[in-house]
Amino acid sequence: xxxxxxxxxxxxxxxxxxxxxxxxxxxxxxxxxxxxxxxxxxxxxxxxxxxxxxxxxxxxxxxxxxxxxxxxxxxxxxxxxxxxxxxxxxxxxxxxxxxxxxxxxxxxxxxxxxxxxxxxxxxxxxxxxxxxxxxxxxxxxxxxxxxxxxxxxxxxxxxxxxxxxxxxxxxxxxxxxxxxxxxxxxxxxxxxxxxxxxxxxxxxxxxxxxxxxxxxxxxxxxxxxxxxxxxxxxxxxxxxxxxxxxxxxxxxxxxxxxxxxxxxxxxxxxxxxxxxxxxxxxxx
DNA sequence: AACAAGACCTGCATGC
DNA sequence: TGCATGCAGGTCTTGT
Numbered sequence: 001x002x003x004x005x006x007x008x009x010x011x012x013x014x015x016x017x018x019x020x021x022x023x024x025x026x027x028x029x030x031x032x033x034x035x036x037x038x039x040x041x042x043x044x045x046x047x048x049x050x051x052x053x054x055x056x057x058x059x060x061x062x063x064x065x066x067x068x069x070x071x072x073x074x075x076x077x078x079x080x081x082x083x084x085x086x087x088x089x090x091x092x093x094x095x096x097x098x099x100x101x102x103x104x105x106x107x108x109x110x111x112x113x114x115x116x117x118x119x120x121x122x123x124x125x126x127x128x129x130x131x132x133x134x135x136x137x138x139x140x141x142x143x144x145x146x147x148x149x150x151x152x153x154x155x156x157x158x159x160x161x162x163x164x165x166x167x168x169x170x171x172x173x174x175x176x177x178x179x180x181x182x183x184x185x186x187x188x189x190x191x192x193x194x195x196x197x198x199x200x201x202x203x204x205x206x207x208x209x210x211x212x213x214x215x216x217x218x219x220x221x222x223x224x225x226x227x228x229x230x231x232x233x234x235x236x237x238x239x240x241x242x243x244x245x246x247x248x249x250x251x252x253x254x255x256x257x258x259x260x261x262x263x264x265x266x267x268x269x270x271x272x273x274x275x276x277x278x279x280x281x282x283x284x
Numbered sequence: 285a286a287c288a289a290g291a292c293c294t295g296c297a298t299g300c
Numbered sequence: 301t302g303c304a305t306g307c308a309g310g311t312c313t314t315g316t
Contacts, residue, residue, distance in 0.1 A: 002309055002310090003309055003310090005309095006309065034292060034293085034310095034311085034312085035312095058309095058310075058311095073310080073311090074309090074310090075292095075293090075309095075310060075311085076293090076308070076309060076310055076311095077293090077294075077295090077308085077309085092294085109293095109294095110293080110294050110295065111292085111293045111294050111295085111308090111310095112292080112293055112294080113292070113293070113310060113311080114310090115311095129311090129312090154286095155286075155287085156286080156287070160287090163310095165310095165311080172309055172310070173308090173309060173310085174309055175309090218309090219309070220309095221308080221309065222295085222296080222308065222309085223295095223308085223309080224309065267287090267288075267289095268288080268289075268290090269308095269310095270307085270308090
């Protein structure tokens with residue numbers, strides 16, 4: 001489900017409740033998600049204060065006073081919910097955290113594509129899931145010279161490239177389509193073929209789309225909600241995503257001429273684009 | 285080495 | 301109504 005704006009929104013929602021709180025009880029209602037939890041996970045977390053909560057890529061990191069970090073990934077359908085402690089456990093509530101300030105945080109994930117792990121904070125950067133991550137898209141490290149160099153050897157389509165977490169983190173299937181639309185770049189263009197001018201537009205578009213989505217609390221389609229259960233609102237601002245046959249939002253193209261937003265499949269995932277504004281797929 | 289395809293899961297919408 | 305099919309905000313593993 002969640003791309004960078006959704007994970008960032010969840011993280012911001014959890015921070016006031018979790019930062020400074022002590023985890024008094026960790027209830028594991030199963031022993032694994034995609035992968036097994038560490039054997040001693042509950043013991044490593046119990047009675048630990050959460051020093052700091054942050055987001056890295058699409059991961060939520062809770063740094064603990066015992067120099068360990070809880071790593072959480074929401075997969076496609078994961079939620080972190082702040083619930084009243086009168087709530088009865090529901091289907092797909094896999095892990096429940098109870099804090100010393102009386103909060104109950106529920107990790108619910110129907111598809112179980114999420115993950116949870118606890119590692120020594122000092123070893124975070126070498127963690128299997130984190131060590132290959134590229135720069136944060138909203139950081140200064142993600143700039144035009146970096147992307148020019150990073151795309152040069154890449155023969156894959158530009159949409160596949162910007163969803164590669166090694167090139168840049170946080171861009172998933174929705175925001176890849178949205179950013180390419182905003183930049184006016186055809187999603188099937190070979191990555192290495194983009195001009196510096198096009199890359200400049202793309203970098204700005206990625207930063208802009210993600211920032212605007214964070215402001216709106218992310219995009220709620222099927223599963224995603226914020227930590228307080230509230231919805232995100234950015235789905236109302238999609239220009240092309242999931243709008244096949246409809247008019248692209250904020251576009252100067254003529255729907256009579258284009259037939260509306262086009263849908264194609266890349267890497268097994270749906271891509272949406274405007275055939276008028278986003279040209280050049282045939283160009284080398 | 286690079287890329288596509290398959291695998292991991294459940295739930296929902298659609299069509300027969 | 302039931303059943304089969306296809307699709308969904310991700311990413312790791314396997315096969316070409």
